[in-house]
Amino acid sequence: MYDIDIEDLSVYYGSVCALKNINLKVKSQKFLGITGPNGGGKTTFIKVLLGLLKPTRGSVFIKRDSVIGYVPQYVFFDRRFPIDVLDTILMGRLPNKIRLFQGFSVEDKKCVQEVMEYLRIRDLSNRQIGQLSGGQMQKVLIARALVSDPKILVLDEPAASLDSSTKKEIYEMLHKLSKDKTIIVVSHDMEEIFSYADNVIFLNKTIQHYKNE
Amino acid sequence: MVIAFFSYTFIQNAFMAAVLASIVCGIIGPIIVEKHLVSMSGGIAHASFGGIGFGYLLGIEPIIGGLIFSIGASLSISTIKKKTNTNSDILIGMFWAVGMALGILFISLTPGYPPDMTSYLFGDILTVSSLYIKIMLVLSTLITFSIISIFNYWRAYLFDEEFLKVLGINILRLERVLFILISLSIVILIKVVGIILIIALLTIPPAIAKLFTDNLKSMMIISSFVGVLFSFIGLFISYLYNIPSGATIILLSVIGYFILSMLKINHTKKIINYFNRQVIRKG
């Protein structure tokens, strides 16, 4: 029923408190928007959720066997890294058990093609990632998360610095995806968040407001 | 004259060493450059100097001591960084300096006539023994195998390790293995080009390769060829004019880099990228 159940979560960086006494349950196949001021703890919250950061106190429970897809902020990438779009997206199909000389299967490649088709980035397949626009790069990162067929999709500012039509396109797609996935989006785009998300939380160390459907 | 040149065993060994060193640098160099581990590698290289001194003091093979110290330094730097959140540049600087200091100290404590350390600092490819060639052969096979066998994971690790962690892959183990491989490579290279010039050999061939390609795998292949080419020419010139071989190789590579980067080679890049798609991807 609940995909995510967070109880009494606190996170400190040394003596700096980033999150304090967070309690939150997220239902399956809901679209949750997270907003709040800079330094409010949104990225910290996501990192704890993804297991990238250990909570100082409290617990984060994620429904068993749910694959999580992660779409990081694209501005953090070294865009000169020697990799093209296809290889970047294929990364999402890497099995978590490392085996020697394991290549990608026909099924892996088919899945990548389908997702690229869906996001309409198929013709970018052979481009080096440095030759993409911000919106295109964002879609590549979304594609990489989608090819692992996640039950929960977590996105950190997926539409920051995109033009308004691309922004709308991405939110509409996320809305559609929330029919069979749980979507969690961090964003400062109040207008889009409030029109597309089922629930919105305003995070500033603690959950300060909570908008329900 | 060319035939006479190749008939000496030490020349044959030198060429063999150059090929192996170029392959190691060709594979590890692009990884170091893309993961921004250049100064880390400098730290590891200098830390190994302490181990070399320790080897002399104990009367064991100095390279073994160097290997232990460089692996110890690289794993300590990453562990201390995680535990204390210290800036890794500072830690690298400390290990760098401490390694050199310990090296000098151990050598001064070594009884008898002090060994000539310049061959470790600047390398002397012309003194590489047949036994050392065999050791290099084993180690470079190990390094090549470790990278090629899980190449897709390495590339993903270099590009975005957090994503791999979210996929449930143990990135700490990957990091440890990588640091050990870098230490191994550096120790292999110490005999060939010396501690001082290692960084150049690890960074210049990848820099040249990056002028030609946007693909990590071909970057490694091109880097290896570039290394072989420059070290062969460098060896030959250093033999002809009786000048230090390591320095000649490095200077040649840097000159080569500047000439190539000034020429317009976008066209070549397109051809090589096309080649990647047709051949490498299908393979």
Ligand SMILES: Nc1ncnc2c1ncn2[C@@H]1O[C@H](COP(=O)(O)OP(=O)(O)OP(=O)(O)O)[C@@H](O)[C@H]1O
């Ligand atoms: N690595 C870190 N070390 C120490 N403090 C940190 C670290 N990362 C974040 N913080 C602190 O934790 C708090 C929350 O930061 P966080 O990055 O989660 O905010 P955010 O809501 O994502 O902000 P933004 O909107 O700017 O992205 C801030 O006070 C920040 O200074």
Ligand SMILES: [Mg+2]
């Ligand atoms: Mg943030």
